[in-house]
Amino acid sequence: MTRSHHSFSEDFSEEERRGLYRAIYERRDVRSQFLPDPIPSDVLGRLLEAAHHAPSVGFMQPWDFLVIDSIEVRRRVLENFEHENTRAADNYDGERRSSYLALKLQGILDSPLNICITCDRSRGGPTVLGRNTIVETDLFSTCLAVQNLWLAARAEGIGVGWVSILDQQRLAQVLELPESVYPLAYLCVGYVSEFLEQPELEARGWRSRLPLQQLVHHNGWQQTLDAEHPLAEWLSERSSGISSRDT
Numbered sequence: 001m002t003r004s005h006h007s008f009s010e011d012f013s014e015e016e017r018r019g020l021y022r023a024i025y026e027r028r029d030v031r032s033q034f035l036p037d038p039i040p041s042d043v044l045g046r047l048l049e050a051a052h053h054a055p056s057v058g059f060m061q062p063w064d065f066l067v068i069d070s071i072e073v074r075r076r077v078l079e080n081f082e083h084e085n086t087r088a089a090d091n092y093d094g095e096r097r098s099s100y101l102a103l104k105l106q107g108i109l110d111s112p113l114n115i116c117i118t119c120d121r122s123r124g125g126p127t128v129l130g131r132n133t134i135v136e137t138d139l140f141s142t143c144l145a146v147q148n149l150w151l152a153a154r155a156e157g158i159g160v161g162w163v164s165i166l167d168q169q170r171l172a173q174v175l176e177l178p179e180s181v182y183p184l185a186y187l188c189v190g191y192v193s194e195f196l197e198q199p200e201l202e203a204r205g206w207r208s209r210l211p212l213q214q215l216v217h218h219n220g221w222q223q224t225l226d227a228e229h230p231l232a233e234w235l236s237e238r239s240s241g242i243s244s245r246d247t
């Protein structure tokens with residue numbers, strides 16, 4: 001008997017599968033490569049639809065999308081960033097501090113559009129299926145909407161940069177959010193001159209991708225995979241390929 005997952009009529013074609021992985025591997029957090037070109041409404045609509053098809057706890061769909069093109073609003077968000085970024089720099093000394101301050105960590109005005117994805121913590125009422133024990137599942141759901149948008153954007157040739165160096169309360173005030181609505185992700189969005197091959201933080205020597213092998217455990221935190229485990233072998237072979245791609 002053929003295995004059902006091989007004969008399933010809705011299987012992705014090889015090309016579709018490659019396309020999905022390509023979006024995953026070539027997605028970047030963009031801050032420095034934005035072009036001013038406006039995003040056509042149909043393209044923006046597709047990105048928001050992709051976000052809106054994320055999984056959510058109890059199908060809560062706690063997200064809203066604030067489409068922000070006002071320079072005035074963006075200037076206020078940039079001020080918020082600058083204030084918080086100065087504070088963040090105090091976490092570092094000496095060379096690490098200079099290195100931190102040299103990083104570009106936002107594209108609020110360089111991108112033609114900002115999108116704030118919020119999480120309405122009260123959506124669906126006090127009882128949401130699946131959210132009884134882990135209350136943060138609404139936030140997790142909203143993160144998945146962000147990732148959907150981020151990947152769809154990559155496939156559309158659009159870069160996204162997540163700015164989290166922001167005081168959330170001030171952001172909520174500027175965006176006039178109701179009490180129950182949490183500004184989960186502030187995103188800079190626009191076409192780009194290029195997608196970098198590596199994360200910008202890696203290219204600038206701030207931090208590199210950890211070897212996946214070191215992050216895989218077996219049946220509990222204390223045990224790693226035996227070297228002879230087929231997955232361990234696969235990861236070990238693969239790691240040489242990935243690291244040469246990443247460096």
Ligand SMILES: Cc1cc2c(cc1C)N(C[C@H](O)[C@H](O)[C@H](O)COP(=O)(O)O)c1[nH]c(=O)[nH]c(=O)c1N2
Binds near residue numbers: 027029030105162163
């Ligand atoms: C929740 C969250 C918050 C932030 C980020 C990401 C995420 C997931 N990242 C982007 C982050 O630095 C980047 O994802 C990693 O460096 C990996 O690079 P790629 O996304 O693979 O290009 C990010 N980048 C930045 O320049 N300023 C920021 O404030 C933030 N904040």
